[in-house]
Amino acid sequence: MFFPLSKVAYFLITPSNLFIFSALAGLVILAATRLRRTGLALAALGLLGLAVGGLTPVSEIALLPLEERFPPYPEDGPAPAGIIVLGGGIEAGLSEARDQVLGNDAGERPVYLAHLARRFPQARLVFSGGSGFVGGGIAEADIISRHADVLGLPRTRLILENRSRNTQENAAFTAALVQPKPGERWLLITSAWHMPRAIGCFREAGFTVDAFPVDYRTRGWGDAARFHGFASDGLLQLDLAVKEWIGLVVYRLAGYTPDWLPGPEPVASPGSASR
Structure with a gap:
């Protein structure tokens, strides 16, 4: 409902x-x-x-x-055990009708999955995205499966989650699918403006991930004075x-996220107890 x-x-x-x-x-x-x-x-x-x-x-x-809540992932960041990208960048219905990969204004999401797949050749790759339509429709993950070669994604490393319809389900279904081990480092790719809610959902699902924000819509705080x-x-x-x-707000009230505006985990000071 x-x-x-x-x-x-x-x-x-x-x-x-x-x-x-x-x-x-x-x-x-x-x-x-x-x-x-x-x-x-x-x-x-x-x-x-x-x-x-x-x-x-x-x-x-x-x-x-x-968009400014999470910093960009550093170029010299450590290699992750796995990389997760959330759906939302593919027009699944159009892609199915035209038998092509047709992206939208969040199309950077799968593009950066392919980029990081080459950058970290040992990492597991997860695409999480079902159908965003009430009553069904083809899943984004199924489009990715058909056109992985076009996107430069290695099929042998791809793990596809095709049931999720929203961010909370992205997190819960992905956690159940990959069952991350304690201490593993995973990267989460989604739009910068969506990252706080996505990170909150993964934390609530017991899955610790590091943010890899993409699909920025602003250039920085200077845009606060920019007219259209x-x-x-x-x-x-x-x-x-x-x-x-x-x-x-709705996700916090529903218990899908632990905070109103999830942010980066505080850096532990030397000598403090680890989580």
Whole structure:
């Protein structure tokens, strides 16, 4: 029940949708009733929201705390026992229809899995991604399985998890599938703005992972003063940020993550007890 409800709720409260609904409702009220103040207020709210959300830096201000939460993985970082990438970068339905790998704006996720597979030739490789559609659909992992050679992924090392529909299931199903040993170092690849919630889910599943953030949407804190030339760009970013912040709250309330905004594990000081 959680999965379909989350899809419906997000459709209704997505900022761009909400602003459009508000403007349309205001126009209908103005045309069909005598509630002029209510109609004008709703129409103005919708139009103002579209303008502010689309053109001002509000979307970057909402994204930056998420993207800056985890630092990039160092170039000289130690070799991991395994590498996990979360689905979300492949348009599974289109890929199946066209018999090609068709990525979306999070397409860096599988690209960096292939990169790290070459960089760490002994690491186990996990792709975790089922269908994100209510009622089914082909899994992203199945698309990866069909087109591994195109992406440069070695089939003999690939472990595919194709049942998960959301981040909590990514973590739980992957942990059950690979059963990591105590003390092993695993890397987790996902979008930088999604990393806090993903790390929280893996921690709650008892799976310790190190962050390898990709798919950045901002250039850094300087973007907090950057205006958009196209409202569609800002609204896309704002929708993404609001979805993620709501996801963090909902996952914390549901017990899927241990913290409201998961961050890096504190570095143990010399002489302190190890976890």
